[in-house]
Amino acid sequence: xxxxxxxxxxxxxxxxxxxxxxxxxxxxxxxxxxxxxxxxxxxxxxxxxxxxxxxxxxxxxxxxxxxxxxxxxxxxxxxxxxxxxxxxxxxxxxxxxxxxxxxxxxxxxxxxxxxxxxxxxxxxxxxxxxxxxxxxxxxxxxxxxxxxxxxxxxxxxxxxxxxxxxxxxxxxxxxxxxxxxxx
Amino acid sequence: xxxxxxxxxxxxxxxxxxxxxxxxxxxxxxxxxxxxxxxxxxxxxxxxxxxxxxxxxxxxxxxxxxxxxxxxxxxxxxxxxxxxxxxxxxxxxxxxxxxxxxxxxxxxxxxxxxxxxxxxxxxxxxxxxxxxxxxxxxxxxxxxxxxxxxxxxxxxxxxxxxxxxxxxxxxxxxxxxxxxxxx
Numbered sequence: 164x165x166x167x168x169x170x171x172x173x174x175x176x177x178x179x180x181x182x183x184x185x186x187x188x189x190x191x192x193x194x195x196x197x198x199x200x201x202x203x204x205x206x207x208x209x210x211x212x213x214x215x216x217x218x219x220x221x222x223x224x225x226x227x228x229x230x231x232x233x234x235x236x237x238x239x240x241x242x243x244x245x246x247x248x249x250x251x252x253x254x255x256x257x258x259x260x261x262x263x264x265x266x267x268x269x270x271x272x273x274x275x276x277x278x279x280x281x282x283x284x285x286x287x288x289x290x291x292x293x294x295x296x297x298x299x300x301x302x303x304x305x306x307x308x309x310x311x312x313x314x315x316x317x318x319x320x321x322x323x324x325x326x327x328x329x330x331x332x333x334x335x336x337x338x339x340x341x342x343x344x345x346x
Numbered sequence: 347x348x349x350x351x352x353x354x355x356x357x358x359x360x361x362x363x364x365x366x367x368x369x370x371x372x373x374x375x376x377x378x379x380x381x382x383x384x385x386x387x388x389x390x391x392x393x394x395x396x397x398x399x400x401x402x403x404x405x406x407x408x409x410x411x412x413x414x415x416x417x418x419x420x421x422x423x424x425x426x427x428x429x430x431x432x433x434x435x436x437x438x439x440x441x442x443x444x445x446x447x448x449x450x451x452x453x454x455x456x457x458x459x460x461x462x463x464x465x466x467x468x469x470x471x472x473x474x475x476x477x478x479x480x481x482x483x484x485x486x487x488x489x490x491x492x493x494x495x496x497x498x499x500x501x502x503x504x505x506x507x508x509x510x511x512x513x514x515x516x517x518x519x520x521x522x523x524x525x526x527x528x529x
Contacts, residue, residue, distance in 0.1 A: 232528060232529045233527075233528045233529075234528040234529045235529065270458065270461070271454055271455065271457070271458040272454065273461075274454070274457040274458040274460065274461035275453065275454040275457040275458070277457065277461070278453070278456075278457035278460070296490070296494065296517075296520050296521050296524045297524040297527055297528060299490065300487070300490070300521055300524050300525055300528065301528050303486050303490065304483070304528070307479070307482065307483070307486065311479065334479075337479050338479050338483055339528065339529065341479045341480040341483050342483055342525040342528075343526075344416075344480055345415060345416045345417040345480060345483070345484050345487070345522065345525075346415045346416075346417045346418065346522065
């Protein structure tokens with residue numbers, strides 16, 4: 164979507180604070196009115212993928228084989244999510260991470276996004292009959308894996324979404340291994 | 347602190363949206379100027395404890411015996427946190443939970459608070475030599491236990507902080523047990 168790309172470009176060039184809605188609209192070749200038909204403010208344009216990501220994770224969990232363990236179902240969700248990415252989105256992660264690191268306002272929004280993804284995965288696991296706190300915990304592990312694995316993909320040189328899928332799977336496996344060494 | 351109590355009372359009586367800064371100041375017997383010397387807005391007064399809670403959790407983790415496992419150190423943090431509560435704070439949880447459930451703005455702030463607590467616990471574990479992702483995961487488990495255990499205490503009849511400590515410990519144990527049944 165042109166508004167998202169324009170916002171990401173401008174944030175990378177001049178920082179989030181200095182970027183305005185009129186600038187984003189102009190870079191995208193659209194009017195301010197069009198911007199506001201899609202997003203309430205400049206913050207939301209950077210989190211445009213949240214609803215789609217939540218749906219993809221939940222769909223992947225729902226489609227896992229009936230006998231899949233909770234964590235195996237979460238891994239299916241991660242696969243669905245990674246499959247939706249394009250190589251063009253590789254640079255987005257670094258830009259967003261830079262913007263988030265510099266802005267308490269974006270950190271808050273980012274925390275809310277993570278919480279929303281946890282709810283989506285937890286609900287999808289509950290629909291498979293996984294009870295809390297297991298469903299909640301597996302969802303937290305999945306979302307931590309998304310954050311860690313996506314950051315690793317963004318930092319790396321390989322913009323192939325297959326590399327993202329590998330990073331997500333490996334992050335989830337690392338978290339699970341770590342969970343066995345906590346006591 | 348009088349402003350916090352006044353804000354909680356008003357939110358319980360009339361809801362968060364209908365509660366204003368002048369009302370909170372008046373109920374506390376203070377001026378608006380005094381309110382704004384302590385808090386930037388009405389939202390922050392409901393999250394006044396965040397910095398103190400983060401410090402208590404981190405201090406408890408730091409004070410754990412040198413040979414404590416990551417999760418045992420987190421349990422020490424939960425104990426320190428519970429020890430700071432007073433019976434008067436028992437009703438606060440229900441009021442805040444009701445306000446948060448009704449307000450996307452407060453949900454976002456609540457998610458940011460949780461993320462801040464996770465960072466504090468993770469840093470305290472890192473200072474003990476616990477590496478990521480173990481430190482990150484143990485911190486997430488600890489903060490999940492705080493949320494779950496605090497909610498259980500708030501819903502229950504026993505306003506003794508010792509009951510809170512028991513709820514937190516039991517929530518952490520449940521999460522740990524659940525982590526062994528994810529695959």
